[in-house]
Amino acid sequence: MNKTPVVEHRTVEEARRDILTAFQRLPAERIALHEALGRVLAEDIRAPHDVPPFRNSAMDGYAVQAADVQHATPDQPVFLRVVATIAAGGTPTRPLRAGEAMRIMTGAPVPEGADAVVRFEETSDTWAPEERPPEQVAILNPVRPGDNVREAGEDVRQGTVVLPAGTRLTPAGLGVLASLGFPEVPCVRQPRVGILATGDELVQPGEPLAPGKIRNSNEYVNAALVRRAGGIPVPLGIARDTVEALTGKVHEALALGVDMLITSAGVSVGDYDFVKHVLAAEGEMHFWQVSIKPGKPLAFGLLRAPDGRSVPLLGLPGNPVAAYVAFEVFARPAIRKMAGLTPILRPTIKARLQEDVRNSGRRHYMRARVWRDAESGELRVSTKGDSLRVQGSGILSALVWANAFAIIPETTAHVPAGTWIEVELLDVPEHALPLIDPTVAQYEA
Template sequence: MTELDFQGKTRFDRRAVRVDEAQRRLLEAVRPLAAEPVPLWRCVGRYPAEHSYATADWPPFARSGLDGYAVQAADIAQATPERPALLRVIDTIAAGQVSTAIVEPGTAVRIMTGAAVPEGADAVVMLEQTANAPAAGPGETASVLVKQPVASGRNIASRGEEFSCGSGIARPGERLRPGHIALLGTFGYAELSVVRRPRVAIFATGTELLSIEAPLEPGRIRDSNSSMVAALVKDAGCEPLPYGRLTDDPEMIVSALTAAFREADAVVTTGGVSVGDYDIMAGLLRQLKTASASGGAAGEIGQGATAAIGPVTDRAAGSGGTAPVKAAAYEEPPVAADLSGSLLFDKVAMRPGSPTSAALVNGKPLFALSGNPGACYVGFELFARPTLLRMQGCGDPLPRTVTAELAGPVTKGSPHDRYVRAKLFEQGGRLYVDPLAFGQSSMMASLPWANALVRISAGREGAEAGMAVQAIVLP
């Protein structure tokens, strides 16, 4: 195991993979987590771990679709408002009741919505198409006047019309919506076996970072990435575990990662993935890359002596103090860490966020995203969200892509495909996508209004307004 090489040439030896290839590697590296029983009402947005089936025919009996009268259609076939059909009312049925009366020619049963249709009736005429008729005399049964004909079978939901017993209701890979919850409740599922939600540890690296509540200092910025990523993790249906801020200290980061991988199902870090002298995450990932290349599919992450300045909030340590100032010194031999795995990629052919990296560590995904907020956001949507959805059991985790007309030009070219934050909208029956201002990787101003990422193919010229482009629809 070699110590972290911050100055060596290996930091530039990074071969870019295409976005779709990076996504493929991630999705092939993970599997859905274990199943857990969850009360039905809490299952919306989750993914079932097994198939669910109708436990009975639905409806389980022929039922009325509205308030009115159960009749024999032949009795009212010639009915008109001027010459209504006169029928004798023999019973009244509320929802939840079953009548013992049998509808014979010349008779009708008053019925409410959802009630079981009595034997002998083959249609229900709505209340608005009837009128009460007075009884013929004392002790006589009331009658009803029907003013419109109704075809046989009208306004009756027959048994098994929607589902036959054993029909499929929900299947693995399918996101449960409120409509699924209604169906599953109908068929007696008080709880459901669903895939567990991933717990995702979140770190922001960089000595320059301050806590959100801290006043600004010269040369330092507040850590907005941690909260943004936590919100994205929550939005993806997972449980965020904010581990806070870590200074540019390899030993500290390895220790924190070790603790995080014990508690979490995945880890997201922001910052430290470029080729700078203090890009710690890039150095750690290079160790995986080097160890994997020399010793098989899995390597170990070691740690050397540290150079850390400034405050750090460490979930594992539970402290938020100020780390002592240390001189930069990387000569000490590495110390073995309880982390092993393989690098999936350490560069992607895209802008922004080409240094975005990913690895499988202790069998769990590590997403090393850019520290620039815009690039961090794009990296999460392209790589972390689909992977986390797959871990939840989603059968189609990749983001939806649509073709739209570019509403404004993208003047800047790029050696790689560019993913530009944009506003997707429909106008006059056509779909447009409008690139937003402040789209550089370090800029945040456009983030709240972006509902799409428009992909601009690599080239010197960018793209002109009016071109047909591919847009990734954001949640």
């Protein structure tokens, strides 16, 4: 066995910087429009034609020349001869002349010569059938040129960049692309992330829980976090605590073509933490103690794939909460960078702490809950849940309660109640970020 790898000390910023420099945005792939919701455009999308492509009616009514009806009133209507009906999908057969009207449906092309549409509700169509003039329509109110007419290119002009590269596709964005005739679009490929749990003590859900065994929760948490971050999880199951088992799982991940491998456990200083040795043999690895709580032990490096690729690996701690925090701080921004998603970091705000907090010399990501006080309107944050042990690195249920991390700096030993502190929000959709803090700074790499 190789000698024990050297363990280096890193700040959170140093570790995140070194990790993110190893990741780049993945190449593009073409995605069918029905499958593209939430994906990131890899290229600018230019409009190949105007939307709408022709001048059309915004209402069911009558196409007219506005000058003909400028003096129309309910008491003195203007009568126009009805010369045609234009349905949506149809086309006018001739121009409209003075003194004429054409019955027209919403979306139908406005005929040449017409400059406005009068709604049915403002014509003799509202009269009793026996009162309506034959082959004519009575216009009861005037219209101005352009009323109820949608001009060609009113929505999108031909040649304009309608959706720039980096746009995350929403239902409305997909509608715009469909209106422009795109059956598929170039999107940044979603990263495939291998998920590997390690340890002889682990059993899968559904298996008997023998003495000394625990459930493999990290695999399911990490796979869900990968999916929520914009990646595709590739679960690899459990690697037992032998060099052969770990090596086999690493080779399996590389053979599956993953873009990143995430392991949990085995990167600390225990007698059976073989992950460090296996990873050191399979690539260029760094083993760190990061000034973060929970989650001090962390491994990062590049594995050598058979096809010559260098595949980043991030080794997370084994304790469930420590693994969750380390994922959020280090793995999530890397996945989002590969997927072309921005911002890559979660937003932070300031909130007033509700109780005294003590710290032990590392940056503490305390599980917390944020709310807005009904009377003062202030944002408040508490680190106290239903259990006195809510901040333990094995108390996974605390993360069900939490909607944020209360961040206590490594330089601060004591924070009294009432202090405004930095809070990192969890599960905030990108479109809501400006509503929270439009000036929030994002890490760029």
